[in-house]
Amino acid sequence: MAVKFFGQFLLEKGTVTSDLLLKAVDLQDSINLKFGEMALDLKLVTESDVKRIHHAQRSEDLLFGDMAVKLGILTGEQIGQILEQQKKTHLRIGEALVRVGALSAEELPLRLEEFRVDQAPYVTAQIVIPAGVSHPEVWEICADLSAKMFQRMVGMPCHVGECVLVDQLAQGAFVAGIDLMGGASARYFLAVSEQLRNRIARAVLTEEDVTGEPEEVLEDTVLEFINIVCGNVAAKAAQRGIELAILPPFSVQTGADGVKVPVGSYGLCFPLHLADGERAELTLFVKS
């Protein structure tokens, strides 16, 4: 069980075929216009405006709408109008599956309820992110799914403590990191004790005893753990319209001086309180 999207859930259940699912996705793609396409459709921009915006985006990392406002092509009010129209015309995958004949209209609510039950373990809990940090919802998901995966994969109940701003990375016997990029950017770190690393290794390798395992393998289990956490974070963020890519995970050498939060980033630290008095530290270097 993992974070999934509705079409995947139906395909795995054998409710729809891959051909019909792809047909429904194609229908969505033809109806759900991207921001720039919708702006064109509403005649709020011209083709040459779009070219100008795309050209400017090559030298400055801004979203289409933000760049259009910066260049004086669109007003804030027009941005709202475009977003509203996108929302109004958005075709969800369930409805698209009905339209292509993969599901009946009567069946859809039943399947959605099954999906809701399947995904209930991954509903995000309330976690407070300090004010001023961009994309707080993504970092809430990071903390929440880290805790849920400790329960799900390692079998250790986990409670997320209060998030605090930090200026350097928490120390641990082993620290694993992974980069999240795209609609939101951060470096994700998990610091664990040797004992907790071995608990993770036993769970990932499904071995009762890991004392004879090489260090490389033990550390790799923590890398795999955060890879799975962040893959599921990307899936959850995508459900909220934020596209994230993840790079392969890596081990971190903290050294005697520790690792400082880079200039222009926020350091968010979440203590993860685990069963048996164990504790891990999740730290995010979030680009502002």
Add this chain to the structure above:
Amino acid sequence: MKKVVIADDSIASARQLEKIIAGADDFEVVAQARNGLEAIKMYQVHHPDIVCMDMNMPGMDGITALRTLMALDKQVKVVMVTSLGGVGDKFTESIRLGAKAVVSKPFEAEDLLKTLRGL
């Protein structure tokens, strides 16, 4: 007995997959690859019935390797086993390219074997 190639850069993940797959009476793991390019080479050497492919690997990634394998042999059975399986775009891209299934991590051993037996 069906032959399986596992392609995963994570030693831990590859070990987990091997334990599950090789532990079943009807499958045999014939080779392991650490990236997409190695997976293609292993496929050409061993001609397995199934390739279990991670999506996110350094060097040639799983999606590129899937595309290449499908170009080499349209009958190849590739199952993407990945933490990114729940990302809608990645999932549909894999299915569109010809993957027979996408298994999201974390998964249960029985679910993975059921998927492999259903191919």
